[in-house]
Amino acid sequence: MPETFDLIVRGGDVINHAGRGPADIGVRGGKVVAMGDLSQASAGEVFDASGLLVMPGVIDTQVHFREPGLEWKEDLETGSRGAVLGGVTAVFEMPNTQPNTTDPDALADKLARAKDRMHCDHAFYVGGTHENARFLGELERLPGCCGIKVFMGASTGTLLVQDDEGVEQVLRHINRRAAFHSEDEYRLAERRELARTGDWTSHPEVRDAQAAIQSTERLVRIARSLGKRIHVLHVTTRDEIAYLAAHKDIASVEVTPQHLTLAAPEAYERLGAYAQMNPPIRTAEHRDGLWVGIANGVVDVIGSDHAPHTKEEKARPYPASPSGMPGVQTLLPIMLTHVAEGRMSLERLVDLTSHGANRIFNLADKGRLAVGFDADLTLVDLKARRTITHDAQANRSGWTPFDGFEAKGWPMATIIRGQVVMRDDEVVAPHRGQPVRFAETLAG
Numbered sequence: 386m387p388e389t390f391d392l393i394v395r396g397g398d399v400i401n402h403a404g405r406g407p408a409d410i411g412v413r414g415g416k417v418v419a420m421g422d423l424s425q426a427s428a429g430e431v432f433d434a435s436g437l438l439v440m441p442g443v444i445d446t447q448v449h450f451r452e453p454g455l456e457w458k459e460d461l462e463t464g465s466r467g468a469v470l471g472g473v474t475a476v477f478e479m480p481n482t483q484p485n486t487t488d489p490d491a492l493a494d495k496l497a498r499a500k501d502r503m504h505c506d507h508a509f510y511v512g513g514t515h516e517n518a519r520f521l522g523e524l525e526r527l528p529g530c531c532g533i534k535v536f537m538g539a540s541t542g543t544l545l546v547q548d549d550e551g552v553e554q555v556l557r558h559i560n561r562r563a564a565f566h567s568e569d570e571y572r573l574a575e576r577r578e579l580a581r582t583g584d585w586t587s588h589p590e591v592r593d594a595q596a597a598i599q600s601t602e603r604l605v606r607i608a609r610s611l612g613k614r615i616h617v618l619h620v621t622t623r624d625e626i627a628y629l630a631a632h633k634d635i636a637s638v639e640v641t642p643q644h645l646t647l648a649a650p651e652a653y654e655r656l657g658a659y660a661q662m663n664p665p666i667r668t669a670e671h672r673d674g675l676w677v678g679i680a681n682g683v684v685d686v687i688g689s690d691h692a693p694h695t696k697e698e699k700a701r702p703y704p705a706s707p708s709g710m711p712g713v714q715t716l717l718p719i720m721l722t723h724v725a726e727g728r729m730s731l732e733r734l735v736d737l738t739s740h741g742a743n744r745i746f747n748l749a750d751k752g753r754l755a756v757g758f759d760a761d762l763t764l765v766d767l768k769a770r771r772t773i774t775h776d777a778q779a780n781r782s783g784w785t786p787f788d789g790f791e792a793k794g795w796p797m798a799t800i801i802r803g804q805v806v807m808r809d810d811e812v813v814a815p816h817r818g819q820p821v822r823f824a825e826t827l828a829g
Contacts, residue, residue, distance in 0.1 A: 397434030401754035415802035442474030442761025443738035447688030454483025467779035472796025480512035505820035510534035538568030548764035562614040585653035623674020658706040721794025768796035
């Protein structure tokens, strides 16, 4: 009697840890249960993946979906809609909402808001502060928490931890890997007077490379003295890449598609406030340094740092204009274009968008396309040529810094736990997102 499945993804070119080649994928109960030639098997649903590359589901480990408190910029529904349209199956959302996510009630509120509204799977960071440092060991073990996030450079509410003693207290009380926005707030404060009104090219002068490397060196020194694991978010300088290469035993590294693609001063001259984010878009020599980090294995994950603001807010003259740009929906098309243009291999892309997150965040059942794992799949057409536009963006603010960008490769379907959520640029099974599970917090 032929084997039966809930779903068979048939005829695709599968890429995973074993390599790349033709294979069918059998799904039952939301899990991958078979891979290979399933031509004799039957299923309640068959997805014809002929001509498509079947990747492990893309995981975006840094997004700001702005809810609660800032929903005019973005919310959990619109942010996650953009995620699945972009082939992203899971996101880790940041704590600088209003109120900040710094206690059990705030985390529970986000999980409740996400239930039956978010389209992709999700987890939420808890912000580390001076005030809650002694409780972080308990907070990081709560279900739905992807870890502790610390801002060493300016942020909202009480989230700024600029001093070494504060960073030490956060790390001393936790056991999981903590994520850091690494810019030296003391240096940033000294350099704010360098901002030229209406001139966005001065942004990377105010937040210079020294502010980043200085902070990262402090952070690594403290983490090493305590024997703690750290994750350095949105690294932007060649100096940090070279430095962190010597500290991979404790430090993992994220870069963004924006910093791998855009460069100063051209991006600021062309895009104005739409190119403004923290840490800033830097010169081509720093962008090239990030690509060295991709090539030699220093970089562990790609995160979008999706952080939208409205067009009206962005219309303010610098430095009154806010920092941040959308990115979750364009992460994969941008990175597929880099693959098509020879800057990295498909295998490296898969490592950066799924396997890396699995390793450094100890995901319980995601980040690998393998039997026994969640059936999270991103299906892409490597031959597709599409133009990224403002109008196609699901984010509430309705813009992208990549308007007009010609993408080489496009996500055609997003499958989450065996459910086809997005197909052909349309969300076909909305509001199915569930909390991500982590090996270090399975017992809660």
